[in-house]
Amino acid sequence: MPMSTPPQKVLLEDTATAVGLQYVVTVDDHQLGRFASCEGLGLEVVLETREEGGFNTGVWQLPTRVKYPNVKLSRPLGAQTESVMRWLSTVSQGLVATTASIEARTTDGTKVVTWTLRGVVPVRWTGPQLTSDQTKIATETLELAHHGFTAGV
Template sequence: MVITQDLDTAVGVSFVVKIDDEDLGVFSSCEGMNCEVVMESREEGGNNAFVWQLPSRLKYANIKLSRPLGPSTAKLASWVSSVAAGYQRKTGVIQAMRADGTIVAEWSLIDVVPVRWTGPSLNSDQPKVLTETLEIAHHGFQAKG
Protein backbone atom coordinates (compact mmCIF):
# COMPACT_ATOMS: atom_id res chain seq x y z
CA MET A 1 0.00 0.00 0.00
CA VAL A 2 1.39 3.38 -1.03
CA ILE A 3 0.67 6.34 1.19
CA THR A 4 1.18 9.73 -0.37
CA GLN A 5 1.54 12.91 1.55
CA ASP A 6 -0.08 16.06 0.29
CA LEU A 7 2.36 18.76 1.30
CA ASP A 8 -0.11 21.48 0.35
CA THR A 9 -2.74 20.45 2.88
CA ALA A 10 -4.65 23.52 4.02
CA VAL A 11 -3.67 23.76 7.65
CA GLY A 12 -4.64 27.32 8.47
CA VAL A 13 -3.30 28.74 11.68
CA SER A 14 -4.11 32.39 11.01
CA PHE A 15 -6.34 34.43 8.76
CA VAL A 16 -5.41 37.82 7.31
CA VAL A 17 -8.38 40.07 6.55
CA LYS A 18 -8.26 42.99 4.12
CA ILE A 19 -11.09 45.35 3.18
CA ASP A 20 -10.44 47.28 -0.04
CA ASP A 21 -6.71 46.60 0.41
CA GLU A 22 -6.74 47.98 3.99
CA ASP A 23 -5.23 45.35 6.26
CA LEU A 24 -7.42 44.76 9.33
CA GLY A 25 -4.90 42.37 10.84
CA VAL A 26 -4.54 38.69 11.63
CA PHE A 27 -7.34 36.62 13.14
CA SER A 28 -7.02 33.26 14.87
CA SER A 29 -10.51 31.95 14.04
CA CYS A 30 -12.76 32.18 10.98
CA GLU A 31 -16.27 30.67 10.99
CA GLY A 32 -19.16 30.82 8.55
CA MET A 33 -17.49 30.43 5.17
CA ASN A 34 -20.46 28.65 3.64
CA CYS A 35 -23.31 29.07 1.23
CA GLU A 36 -26.61 27.32 0.78
CA VAL A 37 -28.79 26.80 -2.28
CA VAL A 38 -32.30 27.87 -1.34
CA MET A 39 -34.78 25.35 -2.71
CA GLU A 40 -38.40 26.05 -3.66
CA SER A 41 -40.99 23.27 -3.58
CA ARG A 42 -43.47 23.13 -6.47
CA GLU A 43 -46.37 20.74 -6.77
CA GLU A 44 -47.27 19.80 -10.31
CA GLY A 45 -50.92 19.22 -11.10
CA GLY A 46 -51.64 15.56 -11.94
CA ASN A 47 -48.30 14.43 -10.52
CA ASN A 48 -48.78 12.84 -7.11
CA ALA A 49 -45.50 10.90 -7.06
CA PHE A 50 -43.22 13.72 -5.92
CA VAL A 51 -42.82 17.43 -5.35
CA TRP A 52 -40.39 19.35 -7.56
CA GLN A 53 -37.40 20.81 -5.68
CA LEU A 54 -36.13 23.78 -7.67
CA PRO A 55 -32.99 25.77 -6.85
CA SER A 56 -33.77 29.48 -6.56
CA ARG A 57 -30.77 31.44 -5.19
CA LEU A 58 -27.65 31.23 -3.06
CA LYS A 59 -27.74 32.32 0.57
CA TYR A 60 -24.46 33.23 2.30
CA ALA A 61 -23.91 33.02 6.05
CA ASN A 62 -22.27 35.82 8.00
CA ILE A 63 -18.57 35.29 8.70
CA LYS A 64 -17.27 35.52 12.28
CA LEU A 65 -13.60 36.30 12.84
CA SER A 66 -11.98 36.20 16.30
CA ARG A 67 -8.60 37.15 17.70
CA PRO A 68 -6.86 38.41 20.83
CA LEU A 69 -6.94 42.19 21.36
CA GLY A 70 -3.91 43.92 19.90
CA PRO A 71 -2.63 46.95 18.00
CA SER A 72 -5.04 46.32 15.07
CA THR A 73 -8.08 46.67 17.34
CA ALA A 74 -8.23 50.46 16.85
CA LYS A 75 -8.20 50.10 13.06
CA LEU A 76 -10.97 47.50 13.25
CA ALA A 77 -13.10 49.71 15.55
CA SER A 78 -12.69 52.63 13.15
CA TRP A 79 -13.86 50.53 10.20
CA VAL A 80 -16.90 49.23 12.10
CA SER A 81 -17.89 52.73 13.29
CA SER A 82 -17.66 54.06 9.71
CA VAL A 83 -21.08 52.50 9.07
CA ALA A 84 -22.75 55.27 11.11
CA ALA A 85 -21.36 57.92 8.75
CA GLY A 86 -22.98 56.42 5.63
CA TYR A 87 -21.23 53.27 4.58
CA GLN A 88 -20.64 51.91 1.10
CA ARG A 89 -20.18 48.17 0.73
CA LYS A 90 -16.62 47.15 -0.04
CA THR A 91 -14.72 44.14 -1.30
CA GLY A 92 -12.78 41.98 1.10
CA VAL A 93 -10.17 39.25 1.14
CA ILE A 94 -9.57 36.48 3.67
CA GLN A 95 -6.26 34.65 3.41
CA ALA A 96 -5.59 31.41 5.31
CA MET A 97 -1.91 31.28 6.20
CA ARG A 98 0.50 28.74 7.61
CA ALA A 99 2.77 29.58 10.53
CA ASP A 100 5.58 30.48 8.08
CA GLY A 101 3.38 33.06 6.31
CA THR A 102 2.65 30.98 3.21
CA ILE A 103 -0.85 31.61 1.88
CA VAL A 104 -2.72 28.31 1.68
CA ALA A 105 -6.10 29.58 0.48
CA GLU A 106 -7.66 32.93 -0.37
CA TRP A 107 -11.25 34.09 -0.81
CA SER A 108 -12.58 37.33 -2.29
CA LEU A 109 -15.72 38.65 -0.61
CA ILE A 110 -18.29 40.73 -2.48
CA ASP A 111 -20.09 43.72 -0.91
CA VAL A 112 -18.78 43.39 2.64
CA VAL A 113 -20.41 45.26 5.52
CA PRO A 114 -19.65 44.95 9.25
CA VAL A 115 -22.59 43.58 11.25
CA ARG A 116 -21.25 43.26 14.78
CA TRP A 117 -18.12 43.76 16.85
CA THR A 118 -17.94 42.02 20.21
CA GLY A 119 -15.28 43.03 22.68
CA PRO A 120 -13.83 41.11 25.60
CA SER A 121 -15.56 40.25 28.85
CA LEU A 122 -13.66 42.21 31.48
CA ASN A 123 -13.38 40.34 34.75
CA SER A 124 -10.33 40.60 37.00
CA ASP A 125 -11.38 37.51 38.97
CA GLN A 126 -10.87 35.25 35.95
CA PRO A 127 -7.72 36.29 34.09
CA LYS A 128 -7.68 35.08 30.49
CA VAL A 129 -6.78 36.30 27.02
CA LEU A 130 -8.93 39.25 25.97
CA THR A 131 -10.52 38.55 22.59
CA GLU A 132 -12.61 40.41 20.07
CA THR A 133 -14.98 39.05 17.42
CA LEU A 134 -15.96 40.68 14.14
CA GLU A 135 -19.05 39.55 12.23
CA ILE A 136 -19.41 40.58 8.59
CA ALA A 137 -22.14 40.12 6.00
CA HIS A 138 -21.44 39.75 2.29
CA HIS A 139 -23.10 38.96 -1.03
CA GLY A 140 -20.88 36.03 -1.93
CA PHE A 141 -17.31 34.81 -2.10
CA GLN A 142 -14.99 33.38 -4.69
CA ALA A 143 -11.94 31.21 -4.07
CA LYS A 144 -8.74 32.59 -5.57
CA GLY A 145 -5.85 30.60 -6.84
Protein backbone atom coordinates in the same frame (compact mmCIF):
# COMPACT_ATOMS: atom_id res chain seq x y z
CA MET B 1 -0.98 -15.79 -10.96
CA PRO B 2 -2.47 -12.27 -11.18
CA MET B 3 -0.22 -9.34 -10.30
CA SER B 4 -1.22 -7.35 -7.26
CA THR B 5 -1.27 -3.59 -7.40
CA PRO B 6 1.07 -1.74 -5.05
CA PRO B 7 -0.57 0.11 -2.15
CA GLN B 8 -1.56 3.70 -2.91
CA LYS B 9 0.50 6.45 -1.32
CA VAL B 10 -1.60 8.88 0.67
CA LEU B 11 -0.60 12.46 -0.07
CA LEU B 12 -0.74 14.64 3.02
CA GLU B 13 0.47 17.83 1.33
CA ASP B 14 -2.95 19.50 1.09
CA THR B 15 -4.02 18.63 4.61
CA ALA B 16 -0.64 19.49 6.11
CA THR B 17 -0.94 23.08 4.90
CA ALA B 18 -4.41 23.45 6.42
CA VAL B 19 -3.25 22.94 10.01
CA GLY B 20 -2.64 25.92 12.28
CA LEU B 21 -4.03 28.60 9.98
CA GLN B 22 -4.31 32.32 10.55
CA TYR B 23 -6.65 34.54 8.57
CA VAL B 24 -5.36 37.85 7.22
CA VAL B 25 -8.27 40.23 6.56
CA THR B 26 -8.30 43.32 4.34
CA VAL B 27 -11.36 45.46 3.65
CA ASP B 28 -10.71 47.72 0.65
CA ASP B 29 -7.61 49.66 1.77
CA HIS B 30 -7.92 48.80 5.47
CA GLN B 31 -5.58 46.07 6.76
CA LEU B 32 -7.46 44.55 9.70
CA GLY B 33 -4.69 42.10 10.63
CA ARG B 34 -4.55 38.41 11.46
CA PHE B 35 -7.44 36.53 13.06
CA ALA B 36 -7.20 33.19 14.84
CA SER B 37 -10.55 31.81 13.67
CA CYS B 38 -12.92 32.29 10.75
CA GLU B 39 -16.45 30.86 10.74
CA GLY B 40 -19.28 31.08 8.23
CA LEU B 41 -17.56 30.96 4.85
CA GLY B 42 -20.12 29.21 2.70
CA LEU B 43 -23.30 29.44 0.71
CA GLU B 44 -26.71 27.84 0.73
CA VAL B 45 -28.99 27.32 -2.25
CA VAL B 46 -32.58 27.78 -1.14
CA LEU B 47 -34.85 25.20 -2.74
CA GLU B 48 -38.58 25.38 -3.36
CA THR B 49 -40.33 22.00 -3.35
CA ARG B 50 -43.11 21.36 -5.89
CA GLU B 51 -45.28 18.30 -6.26
CA GLU B 52 -46.51 17.50 -9.75
CA GLY B 53 -49.63 15.47 -10.42
CA GLY B 54 -48.82 12.22 -12.22
CA PHE B 55 -45.14 12.39 -11.15
CA ASN B 56 -45.33 9.87 -8.33
CA THR B 57 -41.66 8.95 -8.00
CA GLY B 58 -40.52 12.16 -6.33
CA VAL B 59 -40.94 15.88 -5.96
CA TRP B 60 -39.28 18.68 -7.87
CA GLN B 61 -36.76 20.76 -5.95
CA LEU B 62 -36.28 24.07 -7.71
CA PRO B 63 -33.41 26.43 -6.80
CA THR B 64 -34.74 29.90 -5.96
CA ARG B 65 -31.86 31.97 -4.53
CA VAL B 66 -28.46 31.78 -2.89
CA LYS B 67 -27.91 32.82 0.73
CA TYR B 68 -24.56 33.62 2.33
CA PRO B 69 -24.09 33.29 6.09
CA ASN B 70 -22.28 36.00 8.04
CA VAL B 71 -18.55 35.52 8.50
CA LYS B 72 -17.29 35.68 12.09
CA LEU B 73 -13.62 36.42 12.71
CA SER B 74 -12.13 36.12 16.20
CA ARG B 75 -8.74 36.67 17.80
CA PRO B 76 -7.09 37.60 21.07
CA LEU B 77 -7.14 41.32 21.79
CA GLY B 78 -3.96 43.06 20.66
CA ALA B 79 -2.42 45.97 18.78
CA GLN B 80 -4.31 45.02 15.59
CA THR B 81 -7.59 45.79 17.35
CA GLU B 82 -6.88 49.47 16.69
CA SER B 83 -7.00 48.87 12.92
CA VAL B 84 -10.47 47.34 13.25
CA MET B 85 -11.64 50.30 15.34
CA ARG B 86 -10.24 52.78 12.75
CA TRP B 87 -12.16 50.98 9.98
CA LEU B 88 -15.36 50.82 12.03
CA SER B 89 -15.12 54.56 12.77
CA THR B 90 -15.14 55.30 9.02
CA VAL B 91 -18.13 52.99 8.56
CA SER B 92 -20.14 54.93 11.14
CA GLN B 93 -19.90 58.02 8.91
CA GLY B 94 -21.81 56.26 6.13
CA LEU B 95 -22.45 52.63 5.38
CA VAL B 96 -20.96 51.64 2.04
CA ALA B 97 -20.69 48.08 0.81
CA THR B 98 -17.05 47.18 0.26
CA THR B 99 -14.87 44.30 -0.87
CA ALA B 100 -12.97 42.17 1.62
CA SER B 101 -10.34 39.48 1.22
CA ILE B 102 -9.65 36.73 3.71
CA GLU B 103 -6.32 34.97 3.22
CA ALA B 104 -5.74 31.68 4.98
CA ARG B 105 -2.04 31.46 5.86
CA THR B 106 0.06 28.91 7.66
CA THR B 107 1.92 29.96 10.80
CA ASP B 108 5.07 30.55 8.70
CA GLY B 109 3.13 32.97 6.44
CA THR B 110 2.58 30.72 3.42
CA LYS B 111 -0.70 31.59 1.67
CA VAL B 112 -3.04 28.60 1.32
CA VAL B 113 -6.14 30.22 -0.24
CA THR B 114 -7.83 33.61 -0.56
CA TRP B 115 -11.57 34.29 -0.50
CA THR B 116 -12.77 37.64 -1.84
CA LEU B 117 -16.19 38.77 -0.62
CA ARG B 118 -18.28 41.44 -2.32
CA GLY B 119 -20.76 43.80 -0.73
CA VAL B 120 -19.22 43.49 2.73
CA VAL B 121 -20.94 45.32 5.60
CA PRO B 122 -19.97 45.06 9.27
CA VAL B 123 -22.77 43.55 11.32
CA ARG B 124 -21.26 43.41 14.80
CA TRP B 125 -18.04 43.88 16.72
CA THR B 126 -17.76 42.52 20.22
CA GLY B 127 -14.85 43.11 22.50
CA PRO B 128 -13.77 41.35 25.63
CA GLN B 129 -15.60 41.27 28.92
CA LEU B 130 -13.29 43.33 31.09
CA THR B 131 -13.29 41.96 34.62
CA SER B 132 -10.32 41.83 36.94
CA ASP B 133 -11.37 38.63 38.69
CA GLN B 134 -10.97 36.37 35.62
CA THR B 135 -7.79 35.23 33.92
CA LYS B 136 -9.30 34.37 30.52
CA ILE B 137 -7.73 35.60 27.29
CA ALA B 138 -9.40 38.81 26.14
CA THR B 139 -10.84 38.29 22.65
CA GLU B 140 -12.62 40.29 20.00
CA THR B 141 -15.03 39.12 17.30
CA LEU B 142 -15.87 40.88 14.05
CA GLU B 143 -18.97 39.75 12.14
CA LEU B 144 -19.37 40.62 8.46
CA ALA B 145 -22.33 40.22 6.12
CA HIS B 146 -21.67 39.90 2.39
CA HIS B 147 -23.35 39.32 -0.96
CA GLY B 148 -21.22 36.53 -2.28
CA PHE B 149 -17.79 35.66 -3.55
CA THR B 150 -16.05 37.26 -6.51
CA ALA B 151 -15.37 35.15 -9.57
CA GLY B 152 -11.66 34.81 -8.81
CA VAL B 153 -12.26 32.30 -6.00
